Amino acid sequence: MATDRFAQAETGAWVGIIGNILLAGLKGVAGFFSGSHALIADAFHSASDVAGSFAVLVGIKAAKRPPDRDHPYGHGKAESIAAIIVSVLLLVVGLELLISAIKAIYGGHVDIPEWYALAVLLLSIVVKEGMFQYKFRLGKRLSSQALIANAWEHRSDVYSSIAALIGVGAAMLGGKFRMSWLLYLDPVAGLVVALLVLKMGYTLVMDSIHSTMDHVLHDEEANPLIKAVQTVDGVILVDELRAREHGHYVIVDIKISVNPVLTVAEGHSVGKRVKQHLLQQFLHVADVFVHINPFDPGYPIQGQQQDVRDRSPKWLQ
Structure with a gap:
């Protein structure tokens, strides 16, 4: 390609x-x-x-x-x-x-x-x-x-x-x-x-x-990436996403929240799924760096308007 x-x-x-x-x-x-x-x-x-x-x-x-x-x-x-x-x-x-x-x-x-x-x-x-x-x-x-x-x-x-x-x-x-x-x-x-x-x-x-000068995608361009990540199994919230333009492609830096009781290996597996999903769904995404956070109900949600509880796991509701 x-x-x-x-x-x-x-x-x-x-x-x-x-x-x-x-x-x-x-x-x-x-x-x-x-x-x-x-x-x-x-x-x-x-x-x-x-x-x-x-x-x-x-x-x-x-x-x-x-x-x-x-x-x-x-x-x-x-x-x-x-x-x-x-x-x-x-x-x-x-x-x-x-x-x-x-x-x-x-x-x-x-x-x-x-x-x-x-x-x-x-x-x-x-x-x-x-x-x-x-x-x-x-x-x-x-x-x-x-x-x-x-x-x-x-x-x-x-x-x-x-x-x-x-x-x-x-x-x-x-x-x-x-x-x-x-x-x-x-x-x-x-x-x-x-x-x-x-x-x-x-x-x-x-x-x-x-x-x-390291221009990042605006909200209307970044929102499809955020929504795609939210569909990945194991992702509770997208805390932050920055997609930097490098000519014809973008490099994505993303922070996601996962269940805090997951092991390091399990959290790493969720991060790998996020990376692969973005690379497969969006041709202009060349690389993805994923940071894993323990889920915090009080953390602001990027690109979303719904109540945090709507995305919270059942064990926190």
């Missing part, structure tokens, strides 16, 4: 690399010969996506390495680090595009784009939206932060291509009807593209950093 997951993730990364190389080259050549600042800016955006997809590929390859002595929890956070790299690349490219667009607007020199600039942008929008849908759904299915971040790179390219399309179209109309002010909408579209890229990069980098 794990091998299949990484194979699919690597395929997704390669789709992004090859698709972005082709689009960046096509948009760069068309932008240069058509004289469109917006299309050239969009080409640089696609080029940044190539670097982002390479970062995702490296992160995925690192994440699939098994746990070792120095990394007993595995290498899953390599994907989160790759997502941070992708996000930073977006910020850098966005800043460069912003500076270039401002120079074009205040430089006073704008050209009338050729018709094929529009055709390339329309093709880019269709291809990039298809890549976004593919990568986003794959990333969700595989719980890959890096793939999801890379998917949003493609979506930001869709938005930038739409902005460039409007700018190029307006500039062409301005040249045809001798309305010089419309020519400036091409570099203005490049400015809009830059702002969109910066916003996307900022959002992704903050999300990626949040996930990298």
Whole structure:
């Protein structure tokens, strides 16, 4: 199952690399010969996506390495680090595009784009939206932060291509009807593209950093784990559960209450059943550490609202 997951993730990364190389080259050549600042800016955006997809590929390859002595929890956070790299690349490219667009607007020199600039942008929008849908759904299915971040790179390219399309179209109309002010909408579209890229990069980098810093699952995500443990024979209460995200998988730390008259061996057996149950029921759970507590009726119950007596053994009621 794990091998299949990484194979699919690597395929997704390669789709992004090859698709972005082709689009960046096509948009760069068309932008240069058509004289469109917006299309050239969009080409640089696609080029940044190539670097982002390479970062995702490296992160995925690192994440699939098994746990070792120095990394007993595995290498899953390599994907989160790759997502941070992708996000930073977006910020850098966005800043460069912003500076270039401002120079074009205040430089006073704008050209009338050729018709094929529009055709390339329309093709880019269709291809990039298809890549976004593919990568986003794959990333969700595989719980890959890096793939999801890379998917949003493609979506930001869709938005930038739409902005460039409007700018190029307006500039062409301005040249045809001798309305010089419309020519400036091409570099203005490049400015809009830059702002969109910066916003996307900022959002992704903050999300990626949040996930990298030992983020735990929220209640709505942890509650299914708690309910599953409550069905295990020998478990009276789930006192506490923390599920830490490590890229595409989670490590669960759980405290459970058992009958205080059980022997150490019997309590250990209950803990083993809890671990095996979670590993079998939830594919994203990679490891479980169980702490056994003697049952205490006054202990607060995590994720439950019912009376403690509802879960108490008969010998305490």
